[in-house]
Amino acid sequence: xxxxxxxxxxxxxxxxxxxxxxxxxxxxxxxxxxxxxxxxxxxxxxxxxxxxxxxxxxxxxxxxxxxxxxxxxxxxxxxxxxxxxxxxxxxxxxxxxxxxxxxxxxxxxxxxxxxxxxxxxxxxxxxxxxxxxxxxxxxxxxxxxxxxxxxxxxxxxxxxxxxxxxxxxxxxxxxxxxxxxxxxxxxxxxxxxxxxxxxxxxxxxxxxxxxxxxxxxxxxxxxxxxxxxxxxxxxxxxxxxxxxxxxxxxxxxxxxxxxxxxxxxxxxxxxxxxxxxxxxxxxxxxxxxxxxxxxxxxxxxxxxxxxxxxxxxxxxxxxxxxxx
Amino acid sequence: xxxxxxxxxxxxxxxxxxxxxxxxxxxxxxxxxxxxxxxxxxxxxxxxxxxxxxxxxxxxxxxxxxxxxxxxxxxxxxxxxxxxxxxxxxxxxxxxxxxxxxxxxxxxxxxxxxxxxxxxxxxxxxxxxxxxxxxxxxxxxxxxxxxxxxxxxxxxxxxxxxxxxxxxxxxxxxxxxxxxxxxxxxxxxxxxxxxxxxxxxxxxxxxxxxxxxxxxxxxxxxxxxxxxxxxxxxxxxxxxxxxxxxxxxxxxxxxxxxxxxxxxxxxxxxxxxxxxxxxxxxxxxxxxxxxxxxx
Amino acid sequence: xxxxxxxxxxxxxxxxxxxxxxxxxxxxxxxxxxxxxxxxxxxxxxxxxxxxxxxxxxxxxxxxxxxxxxxxxxxxxxxxxxxxxxxxxxxxxxxxxxxxxxxxxxxxxxxxxxxxxxxxxxxxxxxxxxxxxxxxxxxxxxxxxxxxxxxxxxxxxxxxxxxxxxxxxxxxxxxxxxxxxxxxxxxxxxxxxxxxxxxxxxxxxxxxxxxxxxxxxxxxxxxxxxxxxxxxxxxxxxxxxxxxxxxxxxxxxxxxxxxxxxxxxxxxxxxxxxxxxxxxxxxxxxxxxxxxxxxxxxxxxxxxxxxxxxxxxxxxxxxxxxxxx
Numbered sequence: 001x002x003x004x005x006x007x008x009x010x011x012x013x014x015x016x017x018x019x020x021x022x023x024x025x026x027x028x029x030x031x032x033x034x035x036x037x038x039x040x041x042x043x044x045x046x047x048x049x050x051x052x053x054x055x056x057x058x059x060x061x062x063x064x065x066x067x068x069x070x071x072x073x074x075x076x077x078x079x080x081x082x083x084x085x086x087x088x089x090x091x092x093x094x095x096x097x098x099x100x101x102x103x104x105x106x107x108x109x110x111x112x113x114x115x116x117x118x119x120x121x122x123x124x125x126x127x128x129x130x131x132x133x134x135x136x137x138x139x140x141x142x143x144x145x146x147x148x149x150x151x152x153x154x155x156x157x158x159x160x161x162x163x164x165x166x167x168x169x170x171x172x173x174x175x176x177x178x179x180x181x182x183x184x185x186x187x188x189x190x191x192x193x194x195x196x197x198x199x200x201x202x203x204x205x206x207x208x209x210x211x212x213x214x215x216x217x218x219x220x221x222x223x224x225x226x227x228x229x230x231x232x233x234x235x236x237x238x239x240x241x242x243x244x245x246x247x248x249x250x251x252x253x254x255x256x257x258x259x260x261x262x263x264x265x266x267x268x269x270x271x272x273x274x275x276x277x278x279x280x281x282x283x284x285x286x287x288x289x290x291x292x293x294x295x296x297x298x299x300x301x302x303x304x305x306x307x308x309x310x311x312x313x314x315x316x317x318x319x320x321x322x323x324x
Numbered sequence: 325x326x327x328x329x330x331x332x333x334x335x336x337x338x339x340x341x342x343x344x345x346x347x348x349x350x351x352x353x354x355x356x357x358x359x360x361x362x363x364x365x366x367x368x369x370x371x372x373x374x375x376x377x378x379x380x381x382x383x384x385x386x387x388x389x390x391x392x393x394x395x396x397x398x399x400x401x402x403x404x405x406x407x408x409x410x411x412x413x414x415x416x417x418x419x420x421x422x423x424x425x426x427x428x429x430x431x432x433x434x435x436x437x438x439x440x441x442x443x444x445x446x447x448x449x450x451x452x453x454x455x456x457x458x459x460x461x462x463x464x465x466x467x468x469x470x471x472x473x474x475x476x477x478x479x480x481x482x483x484x485x486x487x488x489x490x491x492x493x494x495x496x497x498x499x500x501x502x503x504x505x506x507x508x509x510x511x512x513x514x515x516x517x518x519x520x521x522x523x524x525x526x527x528x529x530x531x532x533x534x535x536x537x538x539x540x541x542x543x544x545x546x547x548x549x550x551x552x553x554x555x556x557x558x559x560x561x562x563x564x565x566x567x568x569x570x571x572x573x574x575x576x577x578x579x580x581x582x583x584x585x586x587x588x589x590x591x592x593x594x595x596x597x598x599x600x601x602x603x604x605x606x607x608x609x610x611x612x613x614x615x616x617x618x619x
Numbered sequence: 620x621x622x623x624x625x626x627x628x629x630x631x632x633x634x635x636x637x638x639x640x641x642x643x644x645x646x647x648x649x650x651x652x653x654x655x656x657x658x659x660x661x662x663x664x665x666x667x668x669x670x671x672x673x674x675x676x677x678x679x680x681x682x683x684x685x686x687x688x689x690x691x692x693x694x695x696x697x698x699x700x701x702x703x704x705x706x707x708x709x710x711x712x713x714x715x716x717x718x719x720x721x722x723x724x725x726x727x728x729x730x731x732x733x734x735x736x737x738x739x740x741x742x743x744x745x746x747x748x749x750x751x752x753x754x755x756x757x758x759x760x761x762x763x764x765x766x767x768x769x770x771x772x773x774x775x776x777x778x779x780x781x782x783x784x785x786x787x788x789x790x791x792x793x794x795x796x797x798x799x800x801x802x803x804x805x806x807x808x809x810x811x812x813x814x815x816x817x818x819x820x821x822x823x824x825x826x827x828x829x830x831x832x833x834x835x836x837x838x839x840x841x842x843x844x845x846x847x848x849x850x851x852x853x854x855x856x857x858x859x860x861x862x863x864x865x866x867x868x869x870x871x872x873x874x875x876x877x878x879x880x881x882x883x884x885x886x887x888x889x890x891x892x893x894x895x896x897x898x899x900x901x902x903x904x905x906x907x908x909x910x911x912x913x914x915x916x917x918x919x920x921x922x923x924x925x926x927x928x929x930x931x932x933x934x935x936x937x938x939x940x941x942x943x944x
Contacts, residue, residue, distance in 0.1 A: 108506055196886035259806060264813070
């Protein structure tokens with residue numbers, strides 16, 4: 001049994017407004033934003049699964065569902081065997097000790113009025129019975145663990161650099177000794193030269209504390225470094241899952257291939273794979289039957305109009321493509 | 325996009341007191357106004373020590389005397405020293421204005437926070453109620469409440485308070501709508517905070533800057549309302565010393581030429597209200613985080 | 620023949636309550652006609668400030684303290700504001716990071732472009748409209764007539780950026796300043812914008828100053844690279860030379876610190892952090908982070924010296940070790 005098991009997760013947002021009203025008057029189904037459409041994956045204990053995709057693919061929505069910042073419209077999420085997707089907020093609170101998140105924007109995710117120390121301490125206040133002095137010691141420990149010198153604990157977010165703020169975020173996430181941490185684009189807001197430091201820290205913490213990560217990112221280079229397995233999302237569904245090296249060496253799904261081909265490589269003599277997709281990502285409101293890449297894929301055939309399931313073609317290797 | 329290199333460096337610029345002081349002095353007008361308010365407050369606080377006479381001491385012999393060395397601001401019909409009366413009146417004016425504003429802020433902010441965070445039908449109902457109250461001109465509303473409740477200092481404070489609550493409610497509700505979408509609100513939730521803690525500890529403190537500015541400006545308006553109420557005979561009554569009452573008394577003496585009776589209390593009101601406005605303006609600049617670090 | 624753009628000894632300062640920030644410190648930079656020059660550095664390295672200085676857009680609380688910027692041999696500081704306005708937008712154009720916010724939200728995007736033709740080229744409304752549609756087709760916007768009538772919020776990020784590029788190239792500028800135009804765009808969209816820029820640059824003969832912190836993008840599109848650190852130019856080299864034989868310790872550290880998609884690497888983060896630009900040290904600003912730091916580095920700024928054809932480095936340590944390298 002994996003630590004986290006997600007089955008057929010679905011998150012639809014009603015559009016509301018006039019179009020919704022009109023549809024109801026006409027007796028048609030309401031238009032919805034299909035942010036996440038039947039997503040399933042597992043995260044084993046100690047593993048790092050990366051969830052990659054471009055904007056609008058639904059990866060951040062999946063993260064928010066896992067952390068119950070959103071209530072999924074359908075589907076199941078099992079943590080350590082227990083179903084958590086349908087728990088109400090009070091029942092979910094004890095799980096917040098085990099399941100944590102590092103947010104994307106280090107500036108926006110820190111309360112500008114609280115010092116770094118206070119923010120890290122808060123998690124301890126809410127979930128442990130440590131005394132004030134014990135909490136202070138633990139906060140010092142945590143700040144050292146993330147390479148933030150003790151003096152910086154009393155600083156406020158605006159007095160810290162971007163990289164330091166992100167480390168406060170990380171310290172807060174590991175404060176309660178969680179087992180599963182969702183990393184929502186933890187390095188996207190950082191300078192390229194600071195990303196390595198953040199990724200190395202996350203790697204160190206994972207090894208030392210035995211953490212399992214769901215690493216959400218669109219930065220494929222950091223994914224290659226940190227993740228053991230990668231799931232590629234497109235327009236709300238998973239289109240390919242594979243071990244990291246396998247995925248980068250032999251992408252099977254056309255979308256994966258196009259994605260990898262468009263990442264610039266820091267080598268002036270590198271030859272780029274000319275494989276590209278036509279057009280732009282369609283709106284997630286549209287209800288596409290069959291393969292969702294159909295309108296853009298250069299390899300599309302007639303069979304692509306049929307619904308395409310995520311099939312396991314070799315052990316551990318999943319693809320949602322008729323032609324794979 | 326800002327031209328300034330605002331990316332924080334490794335050794336960040338924190339705000340030592342000397343820096344804060346420099347920023348305060350950047351706005352000399354507001355700073356002067358602040359000093360004026362502090363002076364008036366001081367004066368009110370230490371009235372018995374500052375005022376040359378007792379405010380109620382009558383002296384029929386020196387009635388209706390103009391400005392002189394014994395009575396710097398003249399005397400009224402009963403021979404009471406105007407300067408002393410004005411100083412003691414400051415107590416009433418400032419304390420009522422402050423109490424009314426503080427009460428309105430407390431109630432309005434709390435309600436606004438709850439309403440803004442919950443949203444939904446609670447929000448709708450509250451906003452329609454606010455619209456209804458704000459449809460009345462504030463002064464007319466204050467008049468009505470004071471007339472209904474009776475003329476006392478306490479009732480005046482309550483009346484002014486009620487007219488101000490909707491403004492704060494709306495302000496904090498608006499701020500709350502903005503702030504609850506911030507990532508740190510989400511972060512507070514994922515850490516496990518219950519809703520009340522998220523609102524009180526995380527969100528509300530971040531809504532304060534516009535509130536502080538608004539409250540400071542509103543102090544001036546509260547004072548003006550109070551003085552206006554007593555000017556037309558509602559609220560605080562003579563012979564109590566209060567700037568509005570004194571101005572009303574002085575008004576009846578304009579035709580007989582005792583100009584000092586309405587000028588000085590009127591000036592007191594004007595200067596104090598103006599000072600609050602200037603301080604409020606200066607506070608707005610001071611609290612604006614974008615203005616930090618730019619000369 | 621004079622170079623297209625020559626920056627000599629440029630220093631830009633900003634005044635703040637805490638003191639003076641030296642955002643750019645005596646930098647030298649050259650751009651030749653038709654070439655794509657990458658300007659690389661971390662946030663706060665002074666790259667954006669440099670581009671604003673070129674357009675003479677540094678206003679209070681900033682000021683250009685010293686140095687000259689020559690465009691086609693003409694010192695831009697000597698021009699009147701009126702003449703400078705002819706240069707801005709027409710001869711030197713700029714595209715920046717958030718295209719949607721750079722476009723006017725209440726005017727249809729097509730009109731924003733055609734207005735440029737009416738203003739700078741004096742065309743009639745109909746001719747300007749025609750040219751505008753040609754530009755939209757040039758930047759490969761599908762269905763240009765429909766898109767021209769739409770507003771900025773109706774276009775995707777990638778399309779907004781294409782509109783920005785169309786606006787920038789409308790007047791056939793000789794120099795295009797591109798300030799992180801693909802940062803924040805999806806990877807696949809960014810790749811196509813890069814292709815577009817490269818193609819249009821070649822077709823129109825415009826030189827491009829491409830400001831970025833992404834080394835992958837640099838390798839993809841640039842002919843030459845200039846590396847900045849904390850307001851100083853530390854190295855300038857043709858792109859292959861920079862990646863294969865980086866000289867300055869900062870450049871080497873930068874290349875070693877980035878993760879890669881094409882092979883497994885051990886990432887080594889750059890030691891230390893960017894120094895404060897408030898009353899900075901007089902010498903090289905990389906001194907606290909550098910393995911080769913010496914007392915001389917601390918006291919005096921190493922000049923940009925040519926160590927190989929077209930390869931300039933500002934490092935005492937490198938000069939000393941050159942024989943051994």
